[in-house]
Amino acid sequence: MPRATIDLNADLGEGFGRWRLTDDEELLSVVTSANVACGFHAGDAVTMRRVCELAAARGVRIGAQVSYRDLAGFGRRSMDVPPAELAAEVAYQIGALEVFARAAGSRVSYVKPHGALYNRVVRDAEQAAAVVEGVLLADRTLPVLGLPGSRLHGVAAEAGLTVVAEAFGDRAYRADGSLVPRGQEGAVVTDPEEVVQRAVDLAGTGAVTSHCGRTVAVRARSLCLHGDTPGAVDLARRVRDRLEASGLRVEAFA
Structure with a gap:
């Protein structure tokens, strides 16, 4: 019987000009999928090209991390963007990254919203539809990575796109399976050992303890490892080592 598999993804390329937030080189030696910032919340042409080259050399899948146009707020401020404009901007970001991915001998393999857009499309059907329209404009073969049970996944599936569920070892969950907003106390799990154990539980049993103490089913094919946290x-590395020691095979979904 084949072993269960799990993908590890991380947000990379989150720099701009001389400023860098993530240790892209080191994280690319651990993860199997790279969510590359496409210039709207972070990233620029030089950074995108560099990360794509590094990812391609290591056999790591390249994903377009699309966002609201919000460099100043790191894409974490909710915005009311007209659907047609949002769809065009999503397609624009995917297309820009695809140029550098192809030049590196790879390709964009999936799409994942970032920050405020990620959270917005969990419940906002109109914004979710706009993101899906943008993906369809760019490449209708691209899977969409996101929160299981989200409106984004529902709309994407209806449009014929492949959806891939992800989970977070370092984020607190509500009883309904949604994430506790970052502005609330306890939204981010900071104890390293707790993060590692939650990641193993999510990958192995598909369950996690919610913020209120209830067990929540969160069945995911990919685990997100945030690259902008200390250490x-x-x-x-600890998460990957523990997953493999638990008998799970770590490999990309796309």
């Missing part, structure tokens, strides 16, 4: 590289 991110060491934590990512």
Whole structure:
């Protein structure tokens, strides 16, 4: 009987000009999928090209991490963007990254919203439909990575797109399976050992303890490892080591 598999993804390329937030080189030695910032919440042409080259050299899948146009707020401020404009901007970001991915001998393999857009499309059907329209404009073969049970996944599936569920070892969950908003106390799990154990539980049993103490089913094919937290590289290595020691095979979904 084949072993269960899990993908590890991380947000990479989150720099701009001389400023860098993530240790892209080191994280790319751990993860199997790279969510590359496409210039709207972070990233620029040089950074995108560099990360795509590094990812391609390591056999890591490249994903377009699309966002609201919000460099100043790192894409974490909710915005009311007209659907047609949002669809065009999603397609624009995917297309920009595809140029660098192809030049590196790879391709964009999936799409994942970032920050405020990620959270918005969990419940907002109109914004979710706009993101899906943008993906369809760019490449209708691209899977969409997101929160299981979200409106985004529902709309994407209806449009014939492949959906891939992801989970977070370092984020607190509500009883309904949604994430506790970052502005609330306890939204981010900071204890490294707790993060590692939650990641193993999510990958192995498909369940996690919610913020209120209830067990929540969260069945995911990919685990997100945030690259902008202190000690991110060491934590990512610990998560991968523990997953493999638990008998899980770590490999990309796309």
